[in-house]
Amino acid sequence: MVARVKKNDTVVVLHGRDKGRQGTVVEVLPKKNKIIVKGCGLVTRHVKARKQGEAGGIKKQESYLNMCQVMPICSSCSKPCRVNTQVSEEGARVRMCNRCKKVF
Ligand SMILES: [Zn+2]
Numbered sequence: 001m002v003a004r005v006k007k008n009d010t011v012v013v014l015h016g017r018d019k020g021r022q023g024t025v026v027e028v029l030p031k032k033n034k035i036i037v038k039g040c041g042l043v044t045r046h047v048k049a050r051k052q053g054e055a056g057g058i059k060k061q062e063s064y065l066n067m068c069q070v071m072p073i074c075s076s077c078s079k080p081c082r083v084n085t086q087v088s089e090e091g092a093r094v095r096m097c098n099r100c101k102k103v104f
Contacts, residue, residue, distance in 0.1 A: 002085050002093045003028065003030060003095075004095075005067060005070060005072050006025065006028065007025050007026070008025060009024070009025045010025075010073045011023065011035075011037055011070040012070060012071050012073060013037065013040050013069055013070050014069055014070060015069045016065070016069055017041070018037075018040040018041060021039070021040050022073070023037040023040045024037070024038045028067075029064070032064075033067040033068070034064040034067065035067055036062050036064055036065070037062065037065055038062065039062070040062065040065060041062055041065045042060045042061065042062060042063070044058055044060060044061075045058070045061050046058055072104075074097040074100060075104045076097065076104060077097060077100040079099060081097040081099045081100075083095050083096070083098065084097070084098045084101075088103070
């Protein structure tokens with residue numbers, strides 16, 4: 001299987017509180033189907049100062065989104081796209097945009 005979403009991809013959030021928001025993928029957990037998107041799924045954490053000089057307080061932090069909540073944006077047609085796979089000339093499976101049929 002080819003990963004539908006990879007690190008540093010730009011994705012669109014389709015469901016939930018951040019619907020319609022775009023962001024860069026910071027982290028992917030393929031086994032759990034979870035990803036972290038920059039600026040999306042923000043939760044408020046109440047942090048206590050653990051070390052000296054470290055400030056406690058209320059911080060906004062990204063939380064994990066479900067992989068199915070987002071769609072990658074194709075680099076050639078710059079629209080959110082469904083991902084298809086294709087076998088390249090070297091025999092590796094690569095991702096292909098289902099809309100413009102280009103590998104991205
Ligand atoms: Zn495309």
